[in-house]
Amino acid sequence: MQPRNMSMSGVVDLAAVKAAGEAKAKAEQARAEAAKRAGESGEAGPSAGAVPPSALVIDVDEAGFERDVLQLSAEVPVVLDFWAEWCQPCKQLSPLLERLITEADGRLVLAKIDVDANQMLMQQFQIQGIPAVFAVVAGQVLPLFQGVVPEQQIRETFAQLVQVAEERFGIIGIEVDPAAEGAAPAASAADEIPAGPYDALLEAAVVALDAGDLGGAVQAYKNVLADDPGNTEAALGLAQAELLARVQHMNPQAVRAAAAENPRDPAAQIAAADLDLVGGHVEDAFGRLVDTVRVTFGEDRDVVRLRLLELFEVIGADDPRVSAARTALARVLF
Numbered sequence: 001m002q003p004r005n006m007s008m009s010g011v012v013d014l015a016a017v018k019a020a021g022e023a024k025a026k027a028e029q030a031r032a033e034a035a036k037r038a039g040e041s042g043e044a045g046p047s048a049g050a051v052p053p054s055a056l057v058i059d060v061d062e063a064g065f066e067r068d069v070l071q072l073s074a075e076v077p078v079v080l081d082f083w084a085e086w087c088q089p090c091k092q093l094s095p096l097l098e099r100l101i102t103e104a105d106g107r108l109v110l111a112k113i114d115v116d117a118n119q120m121l122m123q124q125f126q127i128q129g130i131p132a133v134f135a136v137v138a139g140q141v142l143p144l145f146q147g148v149v150p151e152q153q154i155r156e157t158f159a160q161l162v163q164v165a166e167e168r169f170g171i172i173g174i175e176v177d178p179a180a181e182g183a184a185p186a187a188s189a190a191d192e193i194p195a196g197p198y199d200a201l202l203e204a205a206v207v208a209l210d211a212g213d214l215g216g217a218v219q220a221y222k223n224v225l226a227d228d229p230g231n232t233e234a235a236l237g238l239a240q241a242e243l244l245a246r247v248q249h250m251n252p253q254a255v256r257a258a259a260a261e262n263p264r265d266p267a268a269q270i271a272a273a274d275l276d277l278v279g280g281h282v283e284d285a286f287g288r289l290v291d292t293v294r295v296t297f298g299e300d301r302d303v304v305r306l307r308l309l310e311l312f313e314v315i316g317a318d319d320p321r322v323s324a325a326r327t328a329l330a331r332v333l334f
Contacts, residue, residue: 050177051106057098060111062118069111073136076173077165079144079158080134081112082127086240086314087280089148090131091210097133100154107162107173115280116319130280135161138169198224198231205237214245239313246271247278259288266292266300270307277311285311286325294332305329 060068060080069078081097083090094112101110115122115130125134125141135142142164144157165171205220221238224231252275258265259272269292276285289308293301308329312322 050175053102053176053178056101056104056106056108056176057110057112060113062120065121069136070139072109073140074138074171076106076109076171077161078136079108079110079161080125080136081110082115082122082125082130082132082134083112084114084116084130084280086243087130087278088212088244093131093133093148096151096154100151100158104158104162104173106176107165108158109174116315119320127280132280137161137165138171198228198234202233202237205234205241209237209241209244214241214248217241218245235313236316239310243274243277243311243314247274250275264292264295266296266304270304273307273311277314282315282319282321283325286321286328290325290328290332293329305333 058068072078081094083094097110101108113121129146132146133144135144201220201224205217208216208220218238218241221234221241224234255271255275258268262268269288273285273288289304292304296304315322
């Protein structure tokens with residue numbers, strides 16, 4: 001999958017304007033034809049082309065990027081939220097973005113992109129840290145902001161985005177109809193899936209994480225692992241919660257200064273690697289610790305190696321960056 005017609009220079013491409021207009025005309029024609037068919041068949045329902053409010057926030061992956069973002073951006077500006085499950089700032093920003101997008105009532109759509117599952121998109125957008133927020137209008141990319149920013153600043157940014165879409169491209173968004181929100185069918189007793197023995201504890205850990213209670217989350221995951229040491233969900237959650245707890249009160253400037261001044265100091269490099277990982281710089285974190293293993297010996301080397309293995313758990317064994325770092329670690333160890 002290769003995103004096309006994207007430019008980081010801004011929304012100024014006249015060819016894209018023409019393409020957006022053509023795509024919009026086709027979409028309007030398709031909606032009109034659908035409405036005509038519905039009228040002829042006597043079907044009742046919401047306004048033609050209207051979408052339910054839930055359709056304003058979508059999850060997008062690499063396979064569906066062209067359809068769900070590029071093509072849709074000819075009808076409505078699409079805001080991209082690059083996030084990850086282990087990213088604590090993302091958990092602060094994402095709910096705010098979702099609320100403001102819903103309040104925009106169809107003038108914007110939010111596409112959420114998990115960077116761990118969509119590394120190619122992360123590279124193509126040159127993401128240096130998360131959360132990172134972009135917009136796509138008529139197939140053209142606009143970088144908006146990185147990190148958690150005040151709500152008023154986001155409101156102003158979104159207002160400018162809507163204005164650009166309307167004035168330069170004639171894109172006015174999509175119609176939203178709350179009545180189009182389909183009710184979920186009631187589950188029958190036969191459809192219910194029995195809860196697992198640790199579901200309540202795992203749910204308690206997630207709730208604690210969302211509330212910022214990192215100590216509570218750590219303890220909940222440890223409670224699961226005490227009875228079931230092989231529980232992969234609890235092991236991953238514990239690694240993530242412990243990482244967030246370690247960096248919670250760090251001074252990033254001081255940590256990075258100490259790491260720069262003491263390249264052979266295991267504690268300084270480990271702290272900086274933790275910050276790298278939380279900031280989305282996964283390869284930097286792994287590379288830093290592999291390099292530290294290379295220049296240390298004995299207990300110091302073992303401490304760094306064990307922390308690196310813990311960070312592998314945070315990202316997941318199937319991630320190609322973990323595989324590459326394992327290979328690099330093996331080279332320096334053997």
